[in-house]
Amino acid sequence: xxxxxxxxxxxxxxxxxxxxxLDPATIDYEVKNPLCGDxxxxxxxxxxxxxxTGVGWxxxxxxxxxxxxxxxxxxxxxxxxDDVQALTKDDIYTWLxxxxxxxxxKCAMLGLKALNVGLYGLEYWRDLQDRxxxxxx
Amino acid sequence: xxxxxxxxxxVERIRADFPVLHQEHSxxxxxxxxxxxxxxxxxxxxxxxxxxxxxxxxxxxxxxIHKLSEAATAAYEGSRKKVKRFLNAKSKREIIFTRGTTEGxxxxxxxxxxxxxxxxxxxxxxxxxxxxxxxxxxxxAAQTGFDLRFIPFKADGTLDMDAFGEMLDTLPVKLVTxxxxxxxxxxxxxxxxxxxxxxxxxxxxxxxxxxSVPHMPVDVRALDVDFFVFSGHxxxxxxxxxxxxxxxxxxxxxxxxxxxxxxxxxVRLSGSEWNELPYKFEAGxxxxxxxxxxxxxxxxxxxxxxxxxxxxxEMLTDYALERLAEVAGLTVYGPETGRGGLAAFTxxxxxxxxxxxxxxxxxxAVRAGHHCAQPLHDExxxxxxxxxxxxxxxxxxxxxxxxxxxxxxxxVFKL
Numbered sequence: 001x002x003x004x005x006x007x008x009x010x011x012x013x014x015x016x017x018x019x020x021x022l023d024p025a026t027i028d029y030e031v032k033n034p035l036c037g038d039x040x041x042x043x044x045x046x047x048x049x050x051x052x053t054g055v056g057w058x059x060x061x062x063x064x065x066x067x068x069x070x071x072x073x074x075x076x077x078x079x080x081x082d083d084v085q086a087l088t089k090d091d092i093y094t095w096l097x098x099x100x101x102x103x104x105x106k107c108a109m110l111g112l113k114a115l116n117v118g119l120y121g122l123e124y125w126r127d128l129q130d131r132x133x134x135x136x137x
Numbered sequence: 138x139x140x141x142x143x144x145x146x147x148v149e150r151i152r153a154d155f156p157v158l159h160q161e162h163s164x165x166x167x168x169x170x171x172x173x174x175x176x177x178x179x180x181x182x183x184x185x186x187x188x189x190x191x192x193x194x195x196x197x198x199x200x201x202i203h204k205l206s207e208a209a210t211a212a213y214e215g216s217r218k219k220v221k222r223f224l225n226a227k228s229k230r231e232i233i234f235t236r237g238t239t240e241g242x243x244x245x246x247x248x249x250x251x252x253x254x255x256x257x258x259x260x261x262x263x264x265x266x267x268x269x270x271x272x273x274x275x276x277x278a279a280q281t282g283f284d285l286r287f288i289p290f291k292a293d294g295t296l297d298m299d300a301f302g303e304m305l306d307t308l309p310v311k312l313v314t315x316x317x318x319x320x321x322x323x324x325x326x327x328x329x330x331x332x333x334x335x336x337x338x339x340x341x342x343x344x345x346x347x348x349s350v351p352h353m354p355v356d357v358r359a360l361d362v363d364f365f366v367f368s369g370h371x372x373x374x375x376x377x378x379x380x381x382x383x384x385x386x387x388x389x390x391x392x393x394x395x396x397x398x399x400x401x402x403x404v405r406l407s408g409s410e411w412n413e414l415p416y417k418f419e420a421g422x423x424x425x426x427x428x429x430x431x432x433x434x435x436x437x438x439x440x441x442x443x444x445x446x447x448x449x450x451e452m453l454t455d456y457a458l459e460r461l462a463e464v465a466g467l468t469v470y471g472p473e474t475g476r477g478g479l480a481a482f483t484x485x486x487x488x489x490x491x492x493x494x495x496x497x498x499x500x501x502a503v504r505a506g507h508h509c510a511q512p513l514h515d516e517x518x519x520x521x522x523x524x525x526x527x528x529x530x531x532x533x534x535x536x537x538x539x540x541x542x543x544x545x546x547x548x549v550f551k552l
Contacts, residue, residue: 005491005549014486014550036490036506037520060520062490063550107490 005063006098013063016070018077022056029118033106038065042114050081050124057111064096064104069111071095081119085128087112146445152530154180154437166500169535174320174348174479174526175504176370179434183374186433187426197422199399213425216432217415223435224365225356226382230414233388234428237379238347239269241366242314244381244418245343246273248391249364250312256282259308261340263288263296263326264516265319268509270345274314283311290516294322294471301331305338312341317355318348321481321510321522322471323454325349332361341387347371348477351528352450354443357382369427374434378427381418388414395420446529450478453527453536460540466552467543470517479526481508484543486552489523495546496523501539 021028025043032039038061045054055073059066072092076084092108093100100108119125152158157178162168170178190212196205198213214229221229235241254260260274264287278285286308288301296315304310313335318325328344335342343364346355351372357365364387369378383391393400393411397420403410411417438446457480461469466485484492493505505523507514514520525539 005495010550037511037514038490039520062488062494064491066488101494104490104494 009063009067009096009098012067012070016066018055018070018073019058020056021058022054025054025056027118027121029114029121031110031114031117033061033065033110035106036062038062038107038110040065040069040110040114042069042111042118044076044115044118046081046122052076052079052081052084057114059110061110062107064100065107065110068092068096068108069114072111072115076115081122081125081128084115084119085125085132087115146441146449148449148530148532151441152532154182155530156181156184158530162500162502163498169499169501169538171525171527171531171535171539172502172504173351173528173531174371174508174524176376177351177373177528178530179373179375179430180437182437183430183433187375187430190426190429195425198425199416209425212429212432213423216428216435219432219435220380223355223439224380224382225358227358228385231382231385231388233381233383233415233418234423235366235379235381236377236424237368237370238345238366239273241364241379241381242270242343242345243273244394245364245366245383246277248394248418249341249387250274250277251281252392254278254281254283254311257309258283258311259286259304260284260312260314261286261288261301261304261308261310262314263290263316265290265296265322265324265510265513266314266316267320267345267347268511269347270314270316271512284308287512288315290322290324290513293473294319294324294476296324296326298327298330302334305334305340310335310338310340312343314343314345316345316348317350318346318352318477319471319510319513320348320479321508321513321524323476323479323481324472325353325475325477328360328362332363336361351438351446352443352478353447363387369431369434372434373437375424375427375430378424378431380431385414388418393417393420397421399423441529449529450527450531453531453533454478454480456533457525457527457536457539460536461543464540464543464547466547470522478528479524481522481524483519483522484547484552487546487550489521491550492523492543492546495549496539496542499538499542499545501525501535501542503539 022043026046028043030041040059042057047053055077155178194205194208196209198210217229217232220232289297332342341363344362346367350367365382370376400420401409402412469482489505503525
């Protein structure tokens with residue numbers, strides 16, 4: 001089980017990237033995990049071409065939640081919303097590179113949840129989701 | 138080898154009674170179960186009693202004119218008598234079976250509270266309370282308009298009794314609702330004194346005994362409490378069963394909560410009349426197997442002796458506090474002495490959730506989080522703690538394993 005705390009997780013968990021909230025920001029959203037008290041406030045700047053130009057976050061939590069948020073922030077920086085929309089839970093698992101037990105899934109997905117719920121405030125993002133649903137049909 | 142055996146208490150004999158303890162957690166790691174404040178394990182006697190009921194005499198209670206129903210009713214009501222003696226209640230009519238502590242508190246809130254609490258009234262709880270003794274009162278306050286206040290606790294983890302006295306002196310308090318033992322700080326609150334102070338001020342007192350009943354003799358008449366609630370599953374009994382004790386005159390005056398079968402004496406389409414105590418508060422088919430199991434849990438604890446259990450757990454807790462104090466960067470919360478059998482702690486540089494995961498990897502089961510006591514953690518200025526909680530079957534060597542595993546977690550985090 002020590003391998004759950006591999007070098008990359010300890011690195012990101014203890015020295016997280018992109019910390020500190022952006023002001024002004026296009027989206028500013030905070031999620032909480034009431035079970036363990038983890039908290040994550042995610043701020044993102046999106047330019048007129050729907051490209052993410054800034055990511056800043058502030059949170060408290062376990063190494064898994066902090067590391068996954070840090071990795072997510074690095075990953076989405078400079079990406080288009082179209083690319084970000086395509087991110088899934090499996091991408092997070094791949095970055096973490098370790099099996100995540102059922103009781104830690106919420107920790108690992110805290111950042112992705114903040115991202116998805118926060119971006120839902122953008123019309124372009126909602127349109128993207130609608131398009132995807134149509135594709136599925 | 139550490140010594141766990143005293144003349145009256147043989148922990149190895151106790152352990153032999155609990156089947157779940159005789160397994161490896163994972164290869165090379167015996168199970169070290171230190172999550173007893175969340176839920177304890179069960180002795181074979183309790184498990185077998187429930188199986189026996191299902192195998193030999195399951196039937197609904199209070200209804201059938203047949204042999205199985207009579208046997209089931211006798212066992213179900215027999216458990217009520219056992220609980221009555223266990224708490225030293227005056228009458229078995231004062232023992233209401235519930236689903237657990239939470240349901241007991243909600244029952245009092247929605248019956249006694251709904252009738253007696255309104256604008257201008259005050260209910261006092263505490264900042265250290267479990268959510269189960271905060272949220273039902275917040276919900277009722279929003280419905281009926283009374284004021285909810287909280288007694289603060291001091292830096293040493295004990296309630297601020299001066300503040301409590303002042304609240305009673307200056308506010309129109311109708312109810313004091315307080316936990317007996319804290320599930321995070323381990324504090325044992327002075328219930329007898331608080332009951333007297335509440336009564337002198339003309340208020341009633343409800344006590345959440347979820348953390349005290351498993352660990353110490355409780356005499357509801359000596360404490361002179363008006364309502365006392367607890368759960369079966371933290372005292373080697375089943376889940377899904379708990380008890381509300383209430384003084385008979387209070388219970389008699391309270392309206393029922395849930396309506397249905399068994400809680401009525403007459404039902405006509407124009408209206409119904411309520412059944413006598415305790416059935417007025419037990420609508421529907423109850424948790425029969427669970428009530429029977431609870432009776433066997435009471436028997437088990439009584440046979441071992443609550444005094445012996447208390448002494449053993451106190452010895453373990455003192456030893457744990459001593460050993461944990463040796464760990465650099467570790468902080469234990471709560472009073473130094475006179476506390477219940479648990480230690481909630483933080484270790485600098487390791488989130489409690491990570492700590493719990495790394496302890497689990499060593500076979501040590503603990504709980505991490507805010508333990509359903511968010512206001513308490515806010516007051517301490519922390520988001521979470523890791524909690525090790527002890528019971529009659531735990532040993533000093535298990536505490537050694539806990540401490541070694543904490544040191545190992547620190548090495549993983551390069552601390």
